Amino acid sequence: MGDVGHTRVNEITVEDLPALVAGSSLLCSAAGDASFDGYCEIVAELLRNRGSVRLVELDSMPDDALCAAIGVMGGFAPMVELPPSGDEAVLAVRALEDRLGRKLDALVALNAAGPNAVFAVAAAAVLDLPLVNCDGMGRVLPLISQTTYALDGMPIGPLSAVSLAGDVLVLDSGLHRSDLLLRATMQAAGGWMLCAMYPATVSRLRTAAIPHATSRVLEVGRHLTSATERGALLDGLARAVGARVVGSGRIVELGHATRTIGPRHYPAVPTSVVVQEYADTGRMIRLEGQSELLVAVIDGVVAAAVPDVLCLIDRHDLRVVGVETVAVGDHVDVLVVPADARWHSKAGLTLAGPRAFGFPVRHPREEAQR
Template sequence: MTATGVAADSEAAAPAQTISAEDLPAMVAGNQLLCSAIGAAGVDGVTVCVEALLRRHGPVPLVGLDSLPDDALCASVGAVGAFAPLLELPPCGDEFELAVGALEARIGRRLDAVVSLNAAGPNALFPVGAAAALGLPLVDCDGMGRILPLIHQTTYALAGLPVTPLAGASQTGDVVVLDTGSRRADALLRGVVDASGGFMICAMYPATAARLREAAIEGSTSRILRVGGLLTSVSGRGALLAGLARTVGARVLAHGRVVEVAGVGRTEGTRHYPSMPSSIVLAEPGEAGRIIRLEAQNELLLALIDGAVAAAVPDVLCMLDRHKLRVVGLEGVEVGDDVDVLMVPAAPMWHTEAGLGLAGPRAFGFPVSHPSEGGRP
């Protein structure tokens, strides 16, 4: 981070003051851990776009919610649609001004700050670009703490914040404003997204800082920067795992060699990656080694060890190459890879009954309980 540098762990990390172009490599690296193995599809083009905006407009202030007045108006910025179009037509930066301008026109008030929809994957970078293009601060919080497929799968929604009015802008200049009081917002928006090229930058969840303090996961962006600092600077496996444990509470569920990569992952009505596996099987070393099965629908969602659920969404699951010390994405996993399976715990709000109902394993079609439910059916 421009003012302080990226620290190696949370104990030593000072609060971020600004995000500059020089901080993007750490942000990209930190994203890889918190994406639930979704990989880096489209991130290169997004990074180029955001870097250009930061160099043109200067560093973005990164502020905490407590530093904003209660009535400061914020809105979440994020991408909706498939990541594949990013490879063909990355955003040029105008989309942020178009989307936010349309939302401001709808609500009749200018924004005071930008907030992340979900600070993971490309959606961790887009709010930085939006803040740079608009000359606004970025609030150090988000509504998921990971990647989830639907725009109402957020802690914002859990706290009762309406997702609309919502405004979206495509790479080709299409602009739409959506206002509905139901969860049809996601389905309605995706129909427009598909018709406009499969991808839109959206501004949504307009709310005051006072309301966001009850709804947001705080510290999300600075957490990514600290994780990225670890992944780009620590050379030993033990030191890296210890740093990740201190920084994000990561723990190793198991380790083993990939022995099977099967199926094609998809989430109906959302993103579709034809080449991504729907399950990965690992075997621990030794005669008594356990069998680990990872289930995916674009992201890793469920980990079973010898048939028992060991971890599940909304907690973050990822794979770390034990030798190269890099995160292994679903698009790149291969038989023979030697990996640690890590779990990063979700924010406490996700472990409530309402949180698990919205983004727990059953929300993705898995007829199992989350481990935190203690076997409750």
């Protein structure tokens, strides 16, 4: 997917911020375009004060340049309730540099999708480091171990994490225990932590990272912020990231009804969204997920599945609708954005395919190969 018509970008300025925020929402079905205004205002202020962030390509960097991935793990809600103060990345990177005994030369994004696309840019701005135009997910995945970095054998640690109260943690462990330990800390930390992890040289990243991640988000964002018409937007997204419309319709059901009578038809646990298509066929698109949308089942057939990205676009507002804000009665287009090719490998699907999330089904690509 990285080769789908990306344009070269050399720097990110405060003017690019709206496109960055909008574009990041497409690859993050949980939050959609949730209101991260507070944080965006801080990033805007940072970019205004520091000028721009240099966006560099992997192949333009020296082999031994040291990088670390910046990303937040945790929930969006705590981030909305209490926006980051802006200096978390400084605390995290300084702690990691202390542990490594070496300064970082550049930053990479853990994932240039959802709020993390913005966090990486903000970290580069506040630390005055270049941001490498690549990431390790190409979308939002719930575990920090679900990365192409890990897929390629890069160690996750040592890593550092900063809580919203300013606590700093340095962790030296393997891939899965790091995930486990940070998860256990999450509640005490207040719901999210900004991490600096996967320290690696550029030569290591060349095979492990998904290229053009940030520029791609910017391009998607430009389509989302400039489109005034549905057809043009869908065409633009198809060209930019190969997005395909799975179906269009009205949301008729959310989650599992926990009460069958009375007003609480609405979800207690909205892990599924059912879209009824407009066409006479009356097809039902059932979207299943855990935070993110993971599987699309149309009339009982798995039509799309993680690691490909599933998302909903409001047909009128032309904005991405998040699972946390979607409502019965909304009219949406269901889009699937294909994941990077390395996610479609056997190992990639084992790490982040539908079965990794407890859906005992084959990814449509595996199905096609049978």
